Amino acid sequence: MFSKLFNPDSIAVIGASHDPRKIGYVVLKNLASHNYRGxxxxxxxxxxxxxxxxxxxxxxxxxxxxxxxxxxxxxLTVKVFEDVAKKSKFIIPIAGGFGELGPEGKKMEQKLLExxxxxxxxxxxxxxxxxLIPSTGVNTALIxxxxxxxxxxxxxxxxxxxxxxxxxxxxSFAMYGVGVHAFVNLGNRVDVxxxxxxxxxxxxxxxxxxVLYIESFRNGREFMExxxxxxxxxGVVVLKAGRTSRGGKAASLHTGALGGNDAVxxxxxxxxxxIRAYNEIELMDYGRALAYGKPLNGKRIAVxxxxxxxxxxxxxxxxxxVHGVGLKMAELSEEIKRKIKEExxxxxxxxNPVDMTAQASDDDYDEVxxxxxxxxxxxxxLVYALFQxxxxxxxxxxxxxxxxxxGDKPIVxxxxxxxxxxxxxxxxxxxxxPVYPTIERAVKALRVLYDRGRILRRWNE
Amino acid sequence: MFSKLFNPDSIAVIGASHDPRKIGYVVLKNLASHNYRGxxxxxxxxxxxxxxxxxxxxxxxxxxxxxxxxxxxxxLTVKVFEDVAKKSKFIIPIAGGFGELGPEGKKMEQKLLExxxxxxxxxxxxxxxxxLIPSTGVNTALIxxxxxxxxxxxxxxxxxxxxxxxxxxxxSFAMYGVGVHAFVNLGNRVDVxxxxxxxxxxxxxxxxxxVLYIESFRNGREFMExxxxxxxxxGVVVLKAGRTSRGGKAASLHTGALGGNDAVxxxxxxxxxxIRAYNEIELMDYGRALAYGKPLNGKRIAVxxxxxxxxxxxxxxxxxxVHGVGLKMAELSEEIKRKIKEExxxxxxxxNPVDMTAQASDDDYDEVxxxxxxxxxxxxxLVYALFQxxxxxxxxxxxxxxxxxxGDKPIVxxxxxxxxxxxxxxxxxxxxxPVYPTIERAVKALRVLYDRGRILRRWNE
Numbered sequence: 001m002f003s004k005l006f007n008p009d010s011i012a013v014i015g016a017s018h019d020p021r022k023i024g025y026v027v028l029k030n031l032a033s034h035n036y037r038g039x040x041x042x043x044x045x046x047x048x049x050x051x052x053x054x055x056x057x058x059x060x061x062x063x064x065x066x067x068x069x070x071x072x073x074x075x076l077t078v079k080v081f082e083d084v085a086k087k088s089k090f091i092i093p094i095a096g097g098f099g100e101l102g103p104e105g106k107k108m109e110q111k112l113l114e115x116x117x118x119x120x121x122x123x124x125x126x127x128x129x130x131x132l133i134p135s136t137g138v139n140t141a142l143i144x145x146x147x148x149x150x151x152x153x154x155x156x157x158x159x160x161x162x163x164x165x166x167x168x169x170x171x172s173f174a175m176y177g178v179g180v181h182a183f184v185n186l187g188n189r190v191d192v193x194x195x196x197x198x199x200x201x202x203x204x205x206x207x208x209x210x211v212l213y214i215e216s217f218r219n220g221r222e223f224m225e226x227x228x229x230x231x232x233x234x235g236v237v238v239l240k241a242g243r244t245s246r247g248g249k250a251a252s253l254h255t256g257a258l259g260g261n262d263a264v265x266x267x268x269x270x271x272x273x274x275i276r277a278y279n280e281i282e283l284m285d286y287g288r289a290l291a292y293g294k295p296l297n298g299k300r301i302a303v304x305x306x307x308x309x310x311x312x313x314x315x316x317x318x319x320x321x322v323h324g325v326g327l328k329m330a331e332l333s334e335e336i337k338r339k340i341k342e343e344x345x346x347x348x349x350x351x352n353p354v355d356m357t358a359q360a361s362d363d364d365y366d367e368v369x370x371x372x373x374x375x376x377x378x379x380x381x382l383v384y385a386l387f388q389x390x391x392x393x394x395x396x397x398x399x400x401x402x403x404x405x406x407g408d409k410p411i412v413x414x415x416x417x418x419x420x421x422x423x424x425x426x427x428x429x430x431x432x433x434p435v436y437p438t439i440e441r442a443v444k445a446l447r448v449l450y451d452r453g454r455i456l457r458r459w460n461e
Numbered sequence: 462m463f464s465k466l467f468n469p470d471s472i473a474v475i476g477a478s479h480d481p482r483k484i485g486y487v488v489l490k491n492l493a494s495h496n497y498r499g500x501x502x503x504x505x506x507x508x509x510x511x512x513x514x515x516x517x518x519x520x521x522x523x524x525x526x527x528x529x530x531x532x533x534x535x536x537l538t539v540k541v542f543e544d545v546a547k548k549s550k551f552i553i554p555i556a557g558g559f560g561e562l563g564p565e566g567k568k569m570e571q572k573l574l575e576x577x578x579x580x581x582x583x584x585x586x587x588x589x590x591x592x593l594i595p596s597t598g599v600n601t602a603l604i605x606x607x608x609x610x611x612x613x614x615x616x617x618x619x620x621x622x623x624x625x626x627x628x629x630x631x632x633s634f635a636m637y638g639v640g641v642h643a644f645v646n647l648g649n650r651v652d653v654x655x656x657x658x659x660x661x662x663x664x665x666x667x668x669x670x671x672v673l674y675i676e677s678f679r680n681g682r683e684f685m686e687x688x689x690x691x692x693x694x695x696g697v698v699v700l701k702a703g704r705t706s707r708g709g710k711a712a713s714l715h716t717g718a719l720g721g722n723d724a725v726x727x728x729x730x731x732x733x734x735x736i737r738a739y740n741e742i743e744l745m746d747y748g749r750a751l752a753y754g755k756p757l758n759g760k761r762i763a764v765x766x767x768x769x770x771x772x773x774x775x776x777x778x779x780x781x782x783v784h785g786v787g788l789k790m791a792e793l794s795e796e797i798k799r800k801i802k803e804e805x806x807x808x809x810x811x812x813n814p815v816d817m818t819a820q821a822s823d824d825d826y827d828e829v830x831x832x833x834x835x836x837x838x839x840x841x842x843l844v845y846a847l848f849q850x851x852x853x854x855x856x857x858x859x860x861x862x863x864x865x866x867x868g869d870k871p872i873v874x875x876x877x878x879x880x881x882x883x884x885x886x887x888x889x890x891x892x893x894x895p896v897y898p899t900i901e902r903a904v905k906a907l908r909v910l911y912d913r914g915r916i917l918r919r920w921n922e
Contacts, residue, residue, distance in 0.1 A: 021851055096818075142819075142851075143849050144848075144849060144850070144851055146881065147848045147849055147878075147881040147882075148848075148849040148878060148879070148881065149878075149879045149880070160770070161770070162768065162769055162770025162771075162773070163770075164767065164768030164769060164770055164771065164819065164847075164849075165768055165769075165770025165771050165774070166770070167849065168768055168771065168847060168849065168877045168878060169877075171849060171877070171878045171879050171882070172877050172878050172879055172882070172898065172899075174879050175878075175879035175880060175883070213770060215770070215773060239774070241770060241773040241774045241777060242773050242776075242777065243777050243781065244776065244777045244780040244781050244785070245780075246776050246777075246779075246780045246790050247773055247774075247776040247777035247780060247781075249776075249812075250769075250772055250773045250776040250790075250812070250814055250816075251773045253769075253810045253812055253816070278774075278777075278778075278784040278901075279774055279778070279784075279899065279900050279901045280771075280774065280877070280899065280900060281899050281901065306625070307623065307625030307626055307629055308623055308625060308626075308714075309621070309622070309623025309624075309625055309626025309627070309674060309676070309702060310623075310625065310626050310629065310741075311711055312623070312676060312702040312703050312708055312711045312712045313626070313700070313702045313708075313739075313740055313741065315703075315705065315707050315708040315710075315711040316702060316703065316704050316705045316707075316708035316739075317739075317740070318707075319705040319706075319707045319708060320704065320705050320708075323739040323740075324705070329707050329711075349714045351710075351711070351714055353711055355711075355714070357557075358603075358625065386625075386629060387605075387608045387609075388604050388605060388608055388609040388625075388628065388629065388632060389605070390482055390603075390605055416629045416630075416632070416633050416741070417608070417609060417610075417629060417632045417633050417636075418609070418610045418632050418633055418635050418636035419610070419636060420607065420608040420609065421608075421632070421633070422636070437633065438633075438740065438741065438742050439740050439741060440739075440740045440742065
């Protein structure tokens, strides 16, 4: 349904510009530099050439296209819209100045919708940064490339009502090597909405989890029905902003849509198997947990660390319901404890957390993970990959990747530190291991995988 | 009292080694590469020279020193200890293998204490990574420099019972340019303890806030008394690990000390003006808030952003008591709202959050911050410095630094993104501005500054 939006054979850029500061230039630049392989038709009355693309003087001169991006201001967008709609399957009007400004703007965007419907075109926006699909090179977003990063290809699909929050979030996670399969900014959502997209990504084999930033639902009941179906197949994470009355007011000023009652939303999310995030970090962290990790079948966590204090704080976070997630530290079986203590790491504490101390080697980690994988008292393993001690090497990444892939038990990884740790983080990420840079974030990911296990068991009852 | 520990005129390294993998080499290397400017006396029966330092064959050959670092194993440490104690004001026995292993080890470390007391020497440790004082170049910690970072000089003093957790935390914050004035790992804490150090750093003009990682208090009542005095002058943040019963068990396995009842601790912390952290990130985040920020005199927060969604999520976090901090969004005065809307940013939403949209320029930020500084309805400002939009430049850092320094109102900064944002973060940090890389962390810092304001008003009643 949306395949020609995300993987279009041809793109028209209405309002193409020679000025590098203009979005009409940036979109072309994005297409050029992200290796979009389809045909590109820039339109500008001046004609000429931009970035090697031939510029058409009028929309009437271009052939039919899968996608048109309109980079003109609101007034001009309305003016040109019918000509564009005649030729396009999908249209992304970037400009703000529509419904978010009041009734007059609402009328203008309704007009866009009427025109689109007349010609069977679909609209993403207006008032949107548009879409970003790393795998096909389609990218309509405006950022300053020296100061921001676009994400690489990944397995999360990200639907957001706020373009800026979405881009900022992807920017900060891009440093950690986190990519997206698709990014869609709904903008004023005059046509294409989160429900259709969620259903689409639910069926999309390249999407392993869907994350949504939503200030107000187009149709909450329908969303819940779709989310319920999708959550049978893959994880769905929602950051519902405007959950407080004051936040709801801020949201209404932002996108002109009103949020609902948060307690109602919360109950509905639970019923439909939606995992809830409360900020931009949780949104991506949870999405990654669901996309990469195995669901837990029980609460009993084994923790492996070379730093004793990290083990203690982790234990508190696992066990506590306040500043913690209410899971349980596993009681390791006697046989496994004996094995760890006598055969693997005699210098370690073979209780749980298994504190291997700074003397631990890569191979010690390997053997301890093997032992914990065999322990029937363990439902999941949180392993800290800490690269600051002398006997640990980059090989530890491969060892943990192996156990994540081949072991029976769900594994979540914590890796704490600066540049070197960040590089190792990226390696884990590349191998689709759920990895987190702080204690709290690692433990919360475990909780999400536990919740995911409960959801799946419920659907399978 | 501890000045010759942190700023020693002379350091002996007992057990100096030619082997770069040995701590007896690393300590010398640290002293050399961090530009320690006092005298260094390596001791090793083989003699010779290491890293340009002349090696003494026996402790008897060296003069009296301010600090001796013993890098020998536990047994040898005991053997050599009396000779060392005769010559030293302070001794750091690095080796583990003492009290943390059981009664036998306890006896050994008690012996160290007796000897030290006989000669009037003080012990930090044993079983410790020792101390790290960037300003004097004293650093006894073992890390692999290619894989970890030491922090630069800063204004936080960090007392930790866990060396590894402390080093990991400093490593991850070093990437953000966060430094420490002093780092002390108590280890088995046979002598020097957190109470003496807290009192010392409380008086220390170079320490703007004290952060502590503690699994068990040496003397909780005394700690609270000292903390109460110190908190009249500067912020004190405690991460009390082992707060759950299972975490307490993990802590006792880790450092051999038993934690107390957490609810009791919580009440005592509140009474004594101690800010509580629950993980390594909060510990440093809160310490930085207290060291750099102004305490709040009220709950009313104004939020400035160029990203609408960030404003909405921030509003939720400010207002909510669940997944939030229970502060209030300020009701901007009509005069200020008018000014913002009519004179500064007509394209912006002049409600609170002030959403200046992607059209905002550096100067717009300047003027909006000026206006909010004048609003009597505002107790503090949370400003998002987002560098991804075209009209924002690095100048925005200077503008915010100026308002942080010269404005009346407390300011907390959020800056979200990857490498470029990280660089700007470091600039804010260098200028002692409380800056945070995520929404939640920025809002929590505001709450800590609000709590700090309450504490100070209580002490001044």
